[in-house]
Amino acid sequence: MEAIFYINGEWERKINMERNAVIFVTGGAGYIGSHICKVLSQNGFQPVVYDNLCSGNEEAVCWGPLIKGDIRDRNALRAALEEHKPGAIMHFAALIQVGESVAHPDIYYDNNVFGSWCLLEEARRVGVENMVFSSTAAVYGMPQSSCISEVHPLRPINPYGHTKLAMENMIRDYADAYGLRYAILRYFNAAGADHDAETGTAYKVDTHIIPLLMRVASGDKPQIGIFGTDYDTKDGTAMRDYIHVMDLARAHVLSLRHIMEGKENLILNLGTDQGYSVREVVESARRVTGKTIPAEETTRRAGDPDVLVASALRAREVLDWNPEDSNLDTIMETAWRWRQKQKGL
Numbered sequence: 305m306e307a308i309f310y311i312n313g314e315w316e317r318k319i320n321m322e323r324n325a326v327i328f329v330t331g332g333a334g335y336i337g338s339h340i341c342k343v344l345s346q347n348g349f350q351p352v353v354y355d356n357l358c359s360g361n362e363e364a365v366c367w368g369p370l371i372k373g374d375i376r377d378r379n380a381l382r383a384a385l386e387e388h389k390p391g392a393i394m395h396f397a398a399l400i401q402v403g404e405s406v407a408h409p410d411i412y413y414d415n416n417v418f419g420s421w422c423l424l425e426e427a428r429r430v431g432v433e434n435m436v437f438s439s440t441a442a443v444y445g446m447p448q449s450s451c452i453s454e455v456h457p458l459r460p461i462n463p464y465g466h467t468k469l470a471m472e473n474m475i476r477d478y479a480d481a482y483g484l485r486y487a488i489l490r491y492f493n494a495a496g497a498d499h500d501a502e503t504g505t506a507y508k509v510d511t512h513i514i515p516l517l518m519r520v521a522s523g524d525k526p527q528i529g530i531f532g533t534d535y536d537t538k539d540g541t542a543m544r545d546y547i548h549v550m551d552l553a554r555a556h557v558l559s560l561r562h563i564m565e566g567k568e569n570l571i572l573n574l575g576t577d578q579g580y581s582v583r584e585v586v587e588s589a590r591r592v593t594g595k596t597i598p599a600e601e602t603t604r605r606a607g608d609p610d611v612l613v614a615s616a617l618r619a620r621e622v623l624d625w626n627p628e629d630s631n632l633d634t635i636m637e638t639a640w641r642w643r644q645k646q647k648g649l
Contacts, residue, residue: 326350326388327560328432329368330375330423331396333360336438336494336549338503340394341367343553349560352388354381355397364503375419378426385430392434392560393427395420398468401511402442405464416467417474424478433483434563435475436556439490441573443469446609450579453615454490454571461607472571479569487559487570492614496548496635497642504642513582514546514635517589518643520597528597530582532604537611542604543579545613548629548638558623570622575614576630584632592636 327344331337332353337360341351345367353365356374373380375397398416399405405412427435442465444456460466478484495514497504505515519525533540555574562570580588590597619625629635 326352326390328352328354328385328388328390328393329396330354330393331360331398331438332368332394333357333362333364333370334396335505335507336552337394337396338364338366339498339549339553340396340556341365342498342503343550343557344394344560347557349557352384352390354384359399359507366502375423376415378422381422381426382429385426385432389430390432392436392564393423393432394436394438394556394560395423395471396438397423398438398471400440400464402462402464405467406462409463412463412467416464417470420471420474424474424484428478428482428484434485434560436487436489436560436563437471437475439472439488440465440468441490441492441612441614443472443490446607447612450611451577451613451615452573454573454618485563485566485569487556487563487572489556489559489570489572489574490614491547491552491574492545492612493547494549494552495546496550496629496638498550499629499638501638501641501645504639504646513585514589514639515643517586517597517636518593518639521589521593521595521640522643522647526598528586528599530586530599530601532608533601534604535610537581539581539583541582542608543581543611543613545575545577545579546585546630546632546635547575547614547627548635550638551627551629555619555623555625558625562623572619572622573614573616574619575616576627577613577616579611579613580632588632588636589640592633593640 327349329351332341333355344351351368353370354373371384399412443458443460445459445461460469472488475486520528535542537543
């Protein structure tokens with residue numbers, strides 16, 4: 305990739321793109337990681353995927369080499385980092401199922417916290433100075449307002465959220481002590497798929513509503529569950545902020561460029577500033593797929609807030625980023641196209 309010069313009237317900064325073009329993507333065979341790799345490649349970077357494939361898929365690695373390895377294996381990490389000498393790490397390797405984290409907190413602390421410490425240590429040893437970290441709205445816990453900004457109190461209510469916050473804290477501490485530059489990106493409900501249907505949801509077990517709706521529409525699941533119709537919302541069902549995974553990916557690359565240019569460290573929400581109710585999501589799926597999609601209404605799940613929406617104002621201002629594809633029908637159209645490809649339709 306050719307060198308890029310940044311000029312503000314007083315100084316000129318040259319990024320060594322020959323080295324910085326290589327980006328080490330942990331968890332790059334997963335849903336979000338694979339989309340990130342595609343957008344990295346489109347922007348002149350060379351993604352190198354490091355993944356143990358516990359939830360990712362080898363066939364999702366299309367834009368660079370795959371190293372099969374675990375972030376808890378420091379020898380394997382060191383060898384991979386020394387071989388490829390990346391300019392930055394993008395860290396997606398984490399267990400993410402809330403219910404599983406409650407039942408088995410041990411494996412979440414082992415993988416998410418211990419594994420991230422191993423990654424930070426080996427990055428420091430090799431001299432990698434930049435990290436973009438995939439965090440979550442779960443670090444906020446129960447919302448104190450319907451639209452959450454980055455200054456909302458951090459009070460996670462489950463082991464998954466606790467481990468993600470611990471990962472954030474480690475990154476900030478390493479930055480203070482060792483000069484690591486970072487972007488911590490907290491997102492809410494990533495959804496949809498690559499417009500070309502080259503990659504999409506890569507989870508072996510789907511738990512999110514939109515891929516579940518696609519399973520119902522394609523005949524692989526009998527119905528969708530609507531958990532709770534007595535929320536304080538316009539139609540009684542819970543409202544959530546859905547962001548298209550390609551909008552998410554573009555924000556990651558913008559954040560990467562930001563810290564690689566030596567600008568300030570970032571902690572940002574990625575969302576759309578608006579929410580859709582469960583009923584609206586189901587109706588969009590019916591409209592886009594043309595399928596009936598039976599729905600069963602049942603009681604709400606414990607701990608589910610009425611409304612959970614991100615304030616993404618800071619991301620818009622700092623990154624000059626705007627979620628272009630996060631219209632609900634666009635999200636649904638790309639998810640359906642991906643599901644049809646999976647089914648061979």
